[in-house]
Amino acid sequence: MEMNSWKCIRMIFFVVLMSAVITITGLRNAWAKEKESAFGKQIQGTYSLVSLTNVQDGKTSEPYGTDPMGSMILTANGRFVTFFMKNDIPKFAVNNRLKGTAEEYRAVAEGIYAGFGSYEVINGKEGRVKMHFDGNAFPNWTGTDQERVFTVTEDGLKQITPQAAISGTNTIIWKRIK
Numbered sequence: 001m002e003m004n005s006w007k008c009i010r011m012i013f014f015v016v017l018m019s020a021v022i023t024i025t026g027l028r029n030a031w032a033k034e035k036e037s038a039f040g041k042q043i044q045g046t047y048s049l050v051s052l053t054n055v056q057d058g059k060t061s062e063p064y065g066t067d068p069m070g071s072m073i074l075t076a077n078g079r080f081v082t083f084f085m086k087n088d089i090p091k092f093a094v095n096n097r098l099k100g101t102a103e104e105y106r107a108v109a110e111g112i113y114a115g116f117g118s119y120e121v122i123n124g125k126e127g128r129v130k131m132h133f134d135g136n137a138f139p140n141w142t143g144t145d146q147e148r149v150f151t152v153t154e155d156g157l158k159q160i161t162p163q164a165a166i167s168g169t170n171t172i173i174w175k176r177i178k
Helices: 002-043 102-111
Strands: 045-056 059-061 069-074 079-085 112-121 128-136 145-152 156-161 169-176
Touching (some): 002 112, 002 145
Antiparallel strands (some): 045 059, 069 079, 156 169
């Protein structure tokens, strides 16, 4: 009988221990999700482009000019659209976007960026967001997943793109549109 009592006590202890582990793990996951969703809620919104700088091989440039234009939308259901462009792209000589010259098309290709798809905050990595590109003006990125680093600022977001389509690292400043 005494042996069965110890088995019973050990079994109860094991069940209590496992219940505690499962409860603590569940709470930790719930806290992480709450933190994740809090950050996710902070970044949701519509933004206007303030600046975009690129650092490559220790050199800083402004590939979309000193006064670029653009918008980014991050929706509550995890969708995004990003668009930016140089503000001085020359107009086509012919008023038809399908009849531009090689130089006109090149100016557009070099002066415009657009991407759209879905995003999610990476669990456990504060400020890190995985973006899945359903489509992209740089076709090599269509269908890819990429990580971005977002920092919430007083009036918007700072975004770091470590593997910019033009090489190097982009730092993008967005102002929240109210």
